[in-house]
Amino acid sequence: MYAAATIVKPLPPELFRSHGASAEMRWDAMAGQGYHTPTDRFFVRNHTFTPAIDAATWQLAIHGDGVRCPTAYTYDQLRAMPARTLDVAIECAGNGRRFYGSQQGEPAPGTQWGLGAIGVARWRGVPLRYLLEQAGVRAAALDVLPRGLDAPFEHYGHVRRPLPVGKAMDDVLVAYEMNGRPLPPDHGFPVRLVVPGWAGIASIKWLGDIEAATRELFTPWNTEFYPEITVNPIKSALELGWNAAIPLGRPQLLRGRSWSGRGRIVKVEVSFDGGRRWRTAEHHGRHLVSAWLPWHIGWVPRQLGEQVILARATDETGATQPPKTPQHPFGYHFDAVVRHPLRVVHG
Structure with a gap:
Protein backbone atom coordinates (compact mmCIF):
# COMPACT_ATOMS: atom_id res chain seq x y z
CA MET A 1 0.00 0.00 0.00
CA TYR A 2 2.82 2.44 0.77
CA ALA A 3 4.94 2.06 -2.37
CA ALA A 4 4.19 5.49 -3.81
CA ALA A 5 5.84 8.80 -4.63
CA THR A 6 5.96 11.57 -2.03
CA ILE A 7 3.53 13.51 -4.22
CA VAL A 8 2.03 11.89 -7.31
CA LYS A 9 0.79 14.80 -9.40
CA PRO A 10 3.13 17.09 -11.38
CA LEU A 11 4.43 20.12 -9.49
CA PRO A 12 5.45 22.64 -12.17
CA PRO A 13 7.25 25.63 -10.62
CA GLU A 14 4.81 28.09 -12.18
CA LEU A 15 2.01 26.50 -10.08
CA PHE A 16 3.74 25.42 -6.87
CA ARG A 17 6.46 26.11 -4.36
CA SER A 18 7.92 22.84 -3.15
CA HIS A 19 8.21 22.13 0.57
CA GLY A 20 9.56 18.58 0.45
CA ALA A 21 6.63 16.26 1.15
CA SER A 22 4.22 19.17 0.67
CA ALA A 23 3.53 21.70 -2.09
CA GLU A 24 2.22 25.25 -1.85
CA MET A 25 -0.05 26.81 -4.47
CA ARG A 26 1.27 30.00 -6.06
CA TRP A 27 -1.37 32.70 -5.81
CA ASP A 28 -0.60 34.10 -9.24
CA ALA A 29 -1.60 30.63 -10.53
CA MET A 30 -5.16 31.44 -9.40
CA ALA A 31 -5.35 34.53 -11.61
CA GLY A 32 -8.09 34.05 -14.20
CA GLN A 33 -9.41 30.89 -12.55
CA GLY A 34 -12.99 30.34 -11.45
CA TYR A 35 -14.38 30.09 -7.97
CA HIS A 36 -12.82 26.69 -7.24
CA THR A 37 -9.13 25.89 -7.06
CA PRO A 38 -8.34 23.65 -10.04
CA THR A 39 -7.25 20.23 -8.82
CA ASP A 40 -3.94 20.47 -10.67
CA ARG A 41 -2.92 23.46 -8.51
CA PHE A 42 -4.55 22.55 -5.18
CA PHE A 43 -1.94 22.55 -2.41
CA VAL A 44 -0.66 19.27 -0.94
CA ARG A 45 0.15 18.65 2.72
CA ASN A 46 1.55 15.20 3.48
CA HIS A 47 3.02 13.92 6.72
CA THR A 48 4.84 11.13 4.87
CA PHE A 49 3.91 10.42 1.23
CA THR A 50 0.89 9.72 -0.93
CA PRO A 51 -0.16 6.08 -0.59
CA ALA A 52 -1.42 3.87 -3.42
CA ILE A 53 -4.75 2.40 -2.26
CA ASP A 54 -6.86 -0.13 -4.17
CA ALA A 55 -10.51 0.94 -4.00
CA ALA A 56 -11.60 -2.61 -4.86
CA THR A 57 -10.31 -3.93 -1.52
CA TRP A 58 -10.69 -0.78 0.57
CA GLN A 59 -13.31 -0.55 3.31
CA LEU A 60 -14.38 2.14 5.75
CA ALA A 61 -15.06 0.79 9.24
CA ILE A 62 -17.34 2.58 11.71
CA HIS A 63 -16.74 1.20 15.19
CA GLY A 64 -16.29 1.94 18.89
CA ASP A 65 -18.42 2.06 22.02
CA GLY A 66 -20.13 5.17 20.72
CA VAL A 67 -22.17 3.19 18.17
CA ARG A 68 -24.54 0.25 18.67
CA CYS A 69 -23.96 -1.43 15.30
CA PRO A 70 -20.32 -1.35 14.14
CA THR A 71 -20.11 -1.87 10.41
CA ALA A 72 -17.89 -1.47 7.35
CA TYR A 73 -18.62 -0.19 3.86
CA THR A 74 -16.98 -0.79 0.50
CA TYR A 75 -16.21 2.01 -1.94
CA ASP A 76 -19.20 1.10 -4.14
CA GLN A 77 -21.54 0.92 -1.15
CA LEU A 78 -20.43 4.35 0.01
CA ARG A 79 -20.95 5.88 -3.44
CA ALA A 80 -24.48 4.44 -3.55
CA MET A 81 -25.53 6.24 -0.34
CA PRO A 82 -27.37 9.57 -0.14
CA ALA A 83 -24.82 12.20 -1.12
CA ARG A 84 -24.26 15.90 -0.58
CA THR A 85 -22.11 18.39 -2.48
CA LEU A 86 -20.35 21.25 -0.67
CA ASP A 87 -18.00 24.05 -1.67
CA VAL A 88 -15.45 24.02 1.16
CA ALA A 89 -12.06 25.56 1.82
CA ILE A 90 -9.33 23.33 3.22
CA GLU A 91 -6.44 25.23 4.77
CA CYS A 92 -3.37 24.08 6.65
CA ALA A 93 -3.16 25.48 10.19
CA GLY A 94 0.35 26.67 9.33
CA ASN A 95 -0.73 28.72 6.33
CA GLY A 96 1.12 32.04 6.51
CA ARG A 97 3.74 30.72 8.95
CA ARG A 98 6.69 32.36 7.20
CA PHE A 99 5.26 35.82 7.93
CA TYR A 100 5.86 35.34 11.64
CA GLY A 101 9.53 35.65 10.72
CA SER A 102 9.66 37.75 7.56
CA GLN A 103 7.04 40.29 8.64
CA GLN A 104 7.03 40.21 12.44
CA GLY A 105 10.63 39.19 13.18
CA GLU A 106 9.52 36.18 15.24
CA PRO A 107 10.32 33.04 13.21
CA ALA A 108 8.31 29.91 13.93
CA PRO A 109 9.39 26.31 13.29
CA GLY A 110 7.78 24.14 10.64
CA THR A 111 7.02 24.36 6.93
CA GLN A 112 7.44 27.98 5.87
CA TRP A 113 4.16 28.37 4.03
CA GLY A 114 3.27 31.67 2.41
CA LEU A 115 -0.49 32.03 1.88
CA GLY A 116 -0.82 29.15 -0.60
CA ALA A 117 -1.71 26.31 1.80
CA ILE A 118 -5.40 26.90 1.04
CA GLY A 119 -7.77 25.70 -1.64
CA VAL A 120 -11.50 25.63 -2.29
CA ALA A 121 -12.98 22.63 -4.06
CA ARG A 122 -16.44 21.24 -4.75
CA TRP A 123 -16.56 18.09 -2.64
CA ARG A 124 -19.14 15.34 -2.97
CA GLY A 125 -19.71 12.51 -0.55
CA VAL A 126 -21.77 11.10 2.27
CA PRO A 127 -22.54 13.23 5.35
CA LEU A 128 -20.71 11.76 8.33
CA ARG A 129 -23.93 12.21 10.27
CA TYR A 130 -25.64 9.68 7.98
CA LEU A 131 -22.94 7.06 8.54
CA LEU A 132 -23.00 7.53 12.30
CA GLU A 133 -26.79 7.31 12.38
CA GLN A 134 -26.70 4.13 10.29
CA ALA A 135 -24.30 2.68 12.86
CA GLY A 136 -26.63 3.66 15.70
CA VAL A 137 -24.67 6.48 17.29
CA ARG A 138 -25.28 6.59 21.01
CA ALA A 139 -26.49 9.66 22.89
CA ALA A 140 -23.45 9.24 25.15
CA ALA A 141 -20.97 9.55 22.25
CA LEU A 142 -18.48 12.38 22.82
CA ASP A 143 -15.77 12.12 20.17
CA VAL A 144 -15.19 10.50 16.80
CA LEU A 145 -11.70 9.58 15.65
CA PRO A 146 -11.01 9.35 11.89
CA ARG A 147 -7.76 7.60 10.98
CA GLY A 148 -5.77 7.81 7.74
CA LEU A 149 -4.19 4.96 5.81
CA ASP A 150 -1.00 6.76 4.83
CA ALA A 151 2.26 5.42 6.24
CA PRO A 152 2.77 5.91 9.97
CA PHE A 153 4.44 9.22 10.81
CA GLU A 154 7.68 8.54 12.68
CA HIS A 155 6.78 6.73 15.93
CA TYR A 156 3.38 8.43 16.25
CA GLY A 157 1.43 6.01 14.06
CA HIS A 158 -1.23 6.82 11.50
CA VAL A 159 -2.45 10.40 11.24
CA ARG A 160 -5.63 10.70 13.31
CA ARG A 161 -7.35 13.55 15.09
CA PRO A 162 -10.56 13.53 17.15
CA LEU A 163 -13.64 15.56 16.37
CA PRO A 164 -16.34 16.37 18.91
CA VAL A 165 -19.50 14.50 18.04
CA GLY A 166 -21.40 17.77 17.70
CA LYS A 167 -19.20 18.85 14.78
CA ALA A 168 -19.22 15.34 13.31
CA MET A 169 -23.04 15.37 13.27
CA ASP A 170 -23.20 18.87 11.78
CA ASP A 171 -21.58 19.53 8.39
CA VAL A 172 -18.72 17.05 8.00
CA LEU A 173 -18.50 15.14 4.72
CA VAL A 174 -16.98 11.76 3.91
CA ALA A 175 -15.93 12.82 0.41
CA TYR A 176 -15.10 10.67 -2.62
CA GLU A 177 -15.18 13.38 -5.32
CA MET A 178 -13.26 16.62 -5.80
CA ASN A 179 -14.33 19.13 -8.45
CA GLY A 180 -16.60 16.59 -10.12
CA ARG A 181 -14.13 13.71 -10.36
CA PRO A 182 -12.96 10.91 -8.05
CA LEU A 183 -10.44 12.12 -5.48
CA PRO A 184 -6.89 12.14 -6.88
CA PRO A 185 -4.31 10.16 -4.85
CA ASP A 186 -2.67 13.28 -3.36
CA HIS A 187 -6.01 14.54 -2.10
CA GLY A 188 -7.24 11.44 -0.32
CA PHE A 189 -8.32 8.71 -2.75
CA PRO A 190 -10.45 6.78 -2.27
CA VAL A 191 -12.18 8.71 0.55
CA ARG A 192 -11.30 11.64 2.81
CA LEU A 193 -12.96 13.70 5.50
CA VAL A 194 -13.92 17.31 4.74
CA VAL A 195 -14.46 19.41 7.87
CA PRO A 196 -15.76 22.89 6.94
CA GLY A 197 -14.17 25.82 8.73
CA TRP A 198 -11.63 23.79 10.68
CA ALA A 199 -7.88 23.51 10.24
CA GLY A 200 -6.90 21.10 7.48
CA ILE A 201 -5.50 18.51 9.91
CA ALA A 202 -9.13 17.65 10.78
CA SER A 203 -9.88 16.71 7.15
CA ILE A 204 -8.12 13.34 7.31
CA LYS A 205 -7.07 11.96 3.90
CA TRP A 206 -7.07 8.31 2.82
CA LEU A 207 -9.70 7.53 5.43
CA GLY A 208 -9.61 3.97 6.77
CA ASP A 209 -11.80 3.89 9.85
CA ILE A 210 -13.80 6.08 12.21
CA GLU A 211 -14.06 5.29 15.89
CA ALA A 212 -16.96 6.72 17.88
CA ALA A 213 -16.28 6.89 21.61
CA THR A 214 -18.20 7.72 24.77
CA ARG A 215 -15.07 9.33 26.21
CA GLU A 216 -12.85 12.21 25.19
CA LEU A 217 -10.11 11.03 22.81
CA PHE A 218 -6.51 12.15 22.53
CA THR A 219 -3.82 11.59 19.91
CA PRO A 220 -0.52 13.33 19.12
CA TRP A 221 -2.47 15.42 16.57
CA ASN A 222 -4.60 17.16 19.18
CA THR A 223 -2.10 17.20 22.06
CA GLU A 224 1.44 17.53 20.74
CA PHE A 225 1.16 18.92 17.20
CA TYR A 226 -2.09 20.92 17.00
CA PRO A 227 -3.20 21.60 20.59
CA GLU A 228 -6.38 23.70 20.80
CA ILE A 229 -6.44 24.28 17.05
CA THR A 230 -9.92 24.05 15.57
CA VAL A 231 -11.54 26.88 13.56
CA ASN A 232 -9.35 28.69 11.03
CA PRO A 233 -9.00 32.48 11.34
CA ILE A 234 -9.59 35.18 8.75
Whole structure:
Protein backbone atom coordinates (compact mmCIF):
# COMPACT_ATOMS: atom_id res chain seq x y z
CA MET A 1 0.00 0.00 0.00
CA TYR A 2 2.82 2.44 0.77
CA ALA A 3 4.94 2.06 -2.37
CA ALA A 4 4.19 5.49 -3.81
CA ALA A 5 5.84 8.80 -4.63
CA THR A 6 5.96 11.57 -2.03
CA ILE A 7 3.53 13.51 -4.22
CA VAL A 8 2.03 11.89 -7.31
CA LYS A 9 0.79 14.80 -9.40
CA PRO A 10 3.13 17.09 -11.38
CA LEU A 11 4.43 20.12 -9.49
CA PRO A 12 5.45 22.64 -12.17
CA PRO A 13 7.25 25.63 -10.62
CA GLU A 14 4.81 28.09 -12.18
CA LEU A 15 2.01 26.50 -10.08
CA PHE A 16 3.74 25.42 -6.87
CA ARG A 17 6.46 26.11 -4.36
CA SER A 18 7.92 22.84 -3.15
CA HIS A 19 8.21 22.13 0.57
CA GLY A 20 9.56 18.58 0.45
CA ALA A 21 6.63 16.26 1.15
CA SER A 22 4.22 19.17 0.67
CA ALA A 23 3.53 21.70 -2.09
CA GLU A 24 2.22 25.25 -1.85
CA MET A 25 -0.05 26.81 -4.47
CA ARG A 26 1.27 30.00 -6.06
CA TRP A 27 -1.37 32.70 -5.81
CA ASP A 28 -0.60 34.10 -9.24
CA ALA A 29 -1.60 30.63 -10.53
CA MET A 30 -5.16 31.44 -9.40
CA ALA A 31 -5.35 34.53 -11.61
CA GLY A 32 -8.09 34.05 -14.20
CA GLN A 33 -9.41 30.89 -12.55
CA GLY A 34 -12.99 30.34 -11.45
CA TYR A 35 -14.38 30.09 -7.97
CA HIS A 36 -12.82 26.69 -7.24
CA THR A 37 -9.13 25.89 -7.06
CA PRO A 38 -8.34 23.65 -10.04
CA THR A 39 -7.25 20.23 -8.82
CA ASP A 40 -3.94 20.47 -10.67
CA ARG A 41 -2.92 23.46 -8.51
CA PHE A 42 -4.55 22.55 -5.18
CA PHE A 43 -1.94 22.55 -2.41
CA VAL A 44 -0.66 19.27 -0.94
CA ARG A 45 0.15 18.65 2.72
CA ASN A 46 1.55 15.20 3.48
CA HIS A 47 3.02 13.92 6.72
CA THR A 48 4.84 11.13 4.87
CA PHE A 49 3.91 10.42 1.23
CA THR A 50 0.89 9.72 -0.93
CA PRO A 51 -0.16 6.08 -0.59
CA ALA A 52 -1.42 3.87 -3.42
CA ILE A 53 -4.75 2.40 -2.26
CA ASP A 54 -6.86 -0.13 -4.17
CA ALA A 55 -10.51 0.94 -4.00
CA ALA A 56 -11.60 -2.61 -4.86
CA THR A 57 -10.31 -3.93 -1.52
CA TRP A 58 -10.69 -0.78 0.57
CA GLN A 59 -13.31 -0.55 3.31
CA LEU A 60 -14.38 2.14 5.75
CA ALA A 61 -15.06 0.79 9.24
CA ILE A 62 -17.34 2.58 11.71
CA HIS A 63 -16.74 1.20 15.19
CA GLY A 64 -16.29 1.94 18.89
CA ASP A 65 -18.42 2.06 22.02
CA GLY A 66 -20.13 5.17 20.72
CA VAL A 67 -22.17 3.19 18.17
CA ARG A 68 -24.54 0.25 18.67
CA CYS A 69 -23.96 -1.43 15.30
CA PRO A 70 -20.32 -1.35 14.14
CA THR A 71 -20.11 -1.87 10.41
CA ALA A 72 -17.89 -1.47 7.35
CA TYR A 73 -18.62 -0.19 3.86
CA THR A 74 -16.98 -0.79 0.50
CA TYR A 75 -16.21 2.01 -1.94
CA ASP A 76 -19.20 1.10 -4.14
CA GLN A 77 -21.54 0.92 -1.15
CA LEU A 78 -20.43 4.35 0.01
CA ARG A 79 -20.95 5.88 -3.44
CA ALA A 80 -24.48 4.44 -3.55
CA MET A 81 -25.53 6.24 -0.34
CA PRO A 82 -27.37 9.57 -0.14
CA ALA A 83 -24.82 12.20 -1.12
CA ARG A 84 -24.26 15.90 -0.58
CA THR A 85 -22.11 18.39 -2.48
CA LEU A 86 -20.35 21.25 -0.67
CA ASP A 87 -18.00 24.05 -1.67
CA VAL A 88 -15.45 24.02 1.16
CA ALA A 89 -12.06 25.56 1.82
CA ILE A 90 -9.33 23.33 3.22
CA GLU A 91 -6.44 25.23 4.77
CA CYS A 92 -3.37 24.08 6.65
CA ALA A 93 -3.16 25.48 10.19
CA GLY A 94 0.35 26.67 9.33
CA ASN A 95 -0.73 28.72 6.33
CA GLY A 96 1.12 32.04 6.51
CA ARG A 97 3.74 30.72 8.95
CA ARG A 98 6.69 32.36 7.20
CA PHE A 99 5.26 35.82 7.93
CA TYR A 100 5.86 35.34 11.64
CA GLY A 101 9.53 35.65 10.72
CA SER A 102 9.66 37.75 7.56
CA GLN A 103 7.04 40.29 8.64
CA GLN A 104 7.03 40.21 12.44
CA GLY A 105 10.63 39.19 13.18
CA GLU A 106 9.52 36.18 15.24
CA PRO A 107 10.32 33.04 13.21
CA ALA A 108 8.31 29.91 13.93
CA PRO A 109 9.39 26.31 13.29
CA GLY A 110 7.78 24.14 10.64
CA THR A 111 7.02 24.36 6.93
CA GLN A 112 7.44 27.98 5.87
CA TRP A 113 4.16 28.37 4.03
CA GLY A 114 3.27 31.67 2.41
CA LEU A 115 -0.49 32.03 1.88
CA GLY A 116 -0.82 29.15 -0.60
CA ALA A 117 -1.71 26.31 1.80
CA ILE A 118 -5.40 26.90 1.04
CA GLY A 119 -7.77 25.70 -1.64
CA VAL A 120 -11.50 25.63 -2.29
CA ALA A 121 -12.98 22.63 -4.06
CA ARG A 122 -16.44 21.24 -4.75
CA TRP A 123 -16.56 18.09 -2.64
CA ARG A 124 -19.14 15.34 -2.97
CA GLY A 125 -19.71 12.51 -0.55
CA VAL A 126 -21.77 11.10 2.27
CA PRO A 127 -22.54 13.23 5.35
CA LEU A 128 -20.71 11.76 8.33
CA ARG A 129 -23.93 12.21 10.27
CA TYR A 130 -25.64 9.68 7.98
CA LEU A 131 -22.94 7.06 8.54
CA LEU A 132 -23.00 7.53 12.30
CA GLU A 133 -26.79 7.31 12.38
CA GLN A 134 -26.70 4.13 10.29
CA ALA A 135 -24.30 2.68 12.86
CA GLY A 136 -26.63 3.66 15.70
CA VAL A 137 -24.67 6.48 17.29
CA ARG A 138 -25.28 6.59 21.01
CA ALA A 139 -26.49 9.66 22.89
CA ALA A 140 -23.45 9.24 25.15
CA ALA A 141 -20.97 9.55 22.25
CA LEU A 142 -18.48 12.38 22.82
CA ASP A 143 -15.77 12.12 20.17
CA VAL A 144 -15.19 10.50 16.80
CA LEU A 145 -11.70 9.58 15.65
CA PRO A 146 -11.01 9.35 11.89
CA ARG A 147 -7.76 7.60 10.98
CA GLY A 148 -5.77 7.81 7.74
CA LEU A 149 -4.19 4.96 5.81
CA ASP A 150 -1.00 6.76 4.83
CA ALA A 151 2.26 5.42 6.24
CA PRO A 152 2.77 5.91 9.97
CA PHE A 153 4.44 9.22 10.81
CA GLU A 154 7.68 8.54 12.68
CA HIS A 155 6.78 6.73 15.93
CA TYR A 156 3.38 8.43 16.25
CA GLY A 157 1.43 6.01 14.06
CA HIS A 158 -1.23 6.82 11.50
CA VAL A 159 -2.45 10.40 11.24
CA ARG A 160 -5.63 10.70 13.31
CA ARG A 161 -7.35 13.55 15.09
CA PRO A 162 -10.56 13.53 17.15
CA LEU A 163 -13.64 15.56 16.37
CA PRO A 164 -16.34 16.37 18.91
CA VAL A 165 -19.50 14.50 18.04
CA GLY A 166 -21.40 17.77 17.70
CA LYS A 167 -19.20 18.85 14.78
CA ALA A 168 -19.22 15.34 13.31
CA MET A 169 -23.04 15.37 13.27
CA ASP A 170 -23.20 18.87 11.78
CA ASP A 171 -21.58 19.53 8.39
CA VAL A 172 -18.72 17.05 8.00
CA LEU A 173 -18.50 15.14 4.72
CA VAL A 174 -16.98 11.76 3.91
CA ALA A 175 -15.93 12.82 0.41
CA TYR A 176 -15.10 10.67 -2.62
CA GLU A 177 -15.18 13.38 -5.32
CA MET A 178 -13.26 16.62 -5.80
CA ASN A 179 -14.33 19.13 -8.45
CA GLY A 180 -16.60 16.59 -10.12
CA ARG A 181 -14.13 13.71 -10.36
CA PRO A 182 -12.96 10.91 -8.05
CA LEU A 183 -10.44 12.12 -5.48
CA PRO A 184 -6.89 12.14 -6.88
CA PRO A 185 -4.31 10.16 -4.85
CA ASP A 186 -2.67 13.28 -3.36
CA HIS A 187 -6.01 14.54 -2.10
CA GLY A 188 -7.24 11.44 -0.32
CA PHE A 189 -8.32 8.71 -2.75
CA PRO A 190 -10.45 6.78 -2.27
CA VAL A 191 -12.18 8.71 0.55
CA ARG A 192 -11.30 11.64 2.81
CA LEU A 193 -12.96 13.70 5.50
CA VAL A 194 -13.92 17.31 4.74
CA VAL A 195 -14.46 19.41 7.87
CA PRO A 196 -15.76 22.89 6.94
CA GLY A 197 -14.17 25.82 8.73
CA TRP A 198 -11.63 23.79 10.68
CA ALA A 199 -7.88 23.51 10.24
CA GLY A 200 -6.90 21.10 7.48
CA ILE A 201 -5.50 18.51 9.91
CA ALA A 202 -9.13 17.65 10.78
CA SER A 203 -9.88 16.71 7.15
CA ILE A 204 -8.12 13.34 7.31
CA LYS A 205 -7.07 11.96 3.90
CA TRP A 206 -7.07 8.31 2.82
CA LEU A 207 -9.70 7.53 5.43
CA GLY A 208 -9.61 3.97 6.77
CA ASP A 209 -11.80 3.89 9.85
CA ILE A 210 -13.80 6.08 12.21
CA GLU A 211 -14.06 5.29 15.89
CA ALA A 212 -16.96 6.72 17.88
CA ALA A 213 -16.28 6.89 21.61
CA THR A 214 -18.20 7.72 24.77
CA ARG A 215 -15.07 9.33 26.21
CA GLU A 216 -12.85 12.21 25.19
CA LEU A 217 -10.11 11.03 22.81
CA PHE A 218 -6.51 12.15 22.53
CA THR A 219 -3.82 11.59 19.91
CA PRO A 220 -0.52 13.33 19.12
CA TRP A 221 -2.47 15.42 16.57
CA ASN A 222 -4.60 17.16 19.18
CA THR A 223 -2.10 17.20 22.06
CA GLU A 224 1.44 17.53 20.74
CA PHE A 225 1.16 18.92 17.20
CA TYR A 226 -2.09 20.92 17.00
CA PRO A 227 -3.20 21.60 20.59
CA GLU A 228 -6.38 23.70 20.80
CA ILE A 229 -6.44 24.28 17.05
CA THR A 230 -9.92 24.05 15.57
CA VAL A 231 -11.54 26.88 13.56
CA ASN A 232 -9.35 28.69 11.03
CA PRO A 233 -9.00 32.48 11.34
CA ILE A 234 -9.59 35.18 8.75
CA LYS A 235 -7.12 35.83 5.90
CA SER A 236 -6.76 37.61 2.55
CA ALA A 237 -4.51 37.01 -0.45
CA LEU A 238 -3.87 38.75 -3.76
CA GLU A 239 -3.90 36.83 -7.03
CA LEU A 240 -0.54 38.38 -7.77
CA GLY A 241 3.02 37.15 -7.81
CA TRP A 242 5.36 38.10 -4.98
CA ASN A 243 7.38 41.15 -6.11
CA ALA A 244 5.32 41.31 -9.31
CA ALA A 245 6.20 44.04 -11.82
CA ILE A 246 3.36 46.53 -12.46
CA PRO A 247 3.60 49.17 -15.21
CA LEU A 248 3.57 52.81 -14.16
CA GLY A 249 0.46 54.84 -14.94
CA ARG A 250 -1.59 52.00 -16.36
CA PRO A 251 -4.95 51.18 -14.77
CA GLN A 252 -4.85 47.84 -12.96
CA LEU A 253 -7.68 45.62 -11.78
CA LEU A 254 -6.23 43.74 -8.81
CA ARG A 255 -8.01 40.61 -7.67
CA GLY A 256 -7.87 38.61 -4.49
CA ARG A 257 -9.78 36.28 -2.18
CA SER A 258 -10.61 36.42 1.50
CA TRP A 259 -11.88 33.68 3.81
CA SER A 260 -12.67 32.83 7.41
CA GLY A 261 -13.52 29.61 9.22
CA ARG A 262 -15.88 31.57 11.46
CA GLY A 263 -18.30 32.76 8.80
CA ARG A 264 -18.75 34.58 5.52
CA ILE A 265 -16.71 37.61 4.57
CA VAL A 266 -18.71 40.85 4.68
CA LYS A 267 -16.05 43.44 3.79
CA VAL A 268 -12.60 43.65 2.21
CA GLU A 269 -10.44 46.78 2.32
CA VAL A 270 -7.21 47.52 0.45
CA SER A 271 -4.49 50.06 1.17
CA PHE A 272 -1.83 51.32 -1.22
CA ASP A 273 -0.11 53.68 1.24
CA GLY A 274 0.98 51.47 4.10
CA GLY A 275 -2.35 51.43 5.90
CA ARG A 276 -2.99 55.16 6.24
CA ARG A 277 -6.01 55.03 3.95
CA TRP A 278 -8.23 52.09 3.07
CA ARG A 279 -10.53 51.61 0.11
CA THR A 280 -13.38 49.11 0.05
CA ALA A 281 -12.95 46.42 -2.58
CA GLU A 282 -15.81 45.28 -4.76
CA HIS A 283 -16.78 41.64 -4.62
CA HIS A 284 -18.49 39.06 -6.73
CA GLY A 285 -19.29 35.39 -6.53
CA ARG A 286 -20.86 33.53 -3.67
CA HIS A 287 -20.85 34.40 0.04
CA LEU A 288 -20.17 30.88 1.22
CA VAL A 289 -19.50 30.39 4.91
CA SER A 290 -16.98 27.60 4.43
CA ALA A 291 -15.29 28.89 1.29
CA TRP A 292 -13.91 32.25 0.20
CA LEU A 293 -15.01 35.57 -1.28
CA PRO A 294 -13.40 36.74 -4.54
CA TRP A 295 -12.95 40.52 -4.74
CA HIS A 296 -11.37 43.15 -6.96
CA ILE A 297 -10.22 46.77 -6.84
CA GLY A 298 -8.94 49.28 -9.40
CA TRP A 299 -5.61 51.05 -9.01
CA VAL A 300 -3.37 53.28 -11.09
CA PRO A 301 0.26 53.19 -9.85
CA ARG A 302 1.71 56.71 -9.85
CA GLN A 303 5.17 56.19 -8.38
CA LEU A 304 8.09 54.10 -9.59
CA GLY A 305 9.85 51.62 -7.35
CA GLU A 306 9.03 49.17 -4.62
CA GLN A 307 5.59 49.37 -3.05
CA VAL A 308 3.40 47.31 -0.75
CA ILE A 309 -0.28 46.44 -1.00
CA LEU A 310 -2.30 45.56 2.09
CA ALA A 311 -5.62 43.72 2.07
CA ARG A 312 -7.75 43.06 5.15
CA ALA A 313 -11.11 41.35 5.52
CA THR A 314 -13.93 41.38 8.06
CA ASP A 315 -16.19 38.39 8.61
CA GLU A 316 -19.79 38.19 9.79
CA THR A 317 -18.71 37.76 13.43
CA GLY A 318 -17.09 41.21 13.27
CA ALA A 319 -13.53 39.82 13.29
CA THR A 320 -11.10 41.87 11.19
CA GLN A 321 -7.53 40.99 10.28
CA PRO A 322 -5.16 42.68 12.74
CA PRO A 323 -1.92 44.49 11.88
CA LYS A 324 0.01 41.91 13.93
CA THR A 325 -0.66 38.34 15.10
CA PRO A 326 0.36 37.25 18.60
CA GLN A 327 3.30 34.86 18.37
CA HIS A 328 2.37 31.16 18.28
CA PRO A 329 4.99 28.57 19.33
CA PHE A 330 4.15 26.36 16.32
CA GLY A 331 3.46 29.18 13.87
CA TYR A 332 -0.23 28.37 13.47
CA HIS A 333 -3.09 30.69 12.55
CA PHE A 334 -1.23 33.71 11.20
CA ASP A 335 -4.09 36.11 10.48
CA ALA A 336 -2.42 39.53 10.31
CA VAL A 337 -2.63 41.74 7.23
CA VAL A 338 0.11 40.53 4.87
CA ARG A 339 2.39 43.13 3.29
CA HIS A 340 2.41 42.10 -0.38
CA PRO A 341 5.42 43.65 -2.19
CA LEU A 342 5.49 44.67 -5.83
CA ARG A 343 7.58 46.82 -8.18
CA VAL A 344 6.20 49.66 -10.25
CA VAL A 345 8.25 49.84 -13.46
CA HIS A 346 8.26 51.83 -16.68
CA GLY A 347 5.66 50.34 -19.02
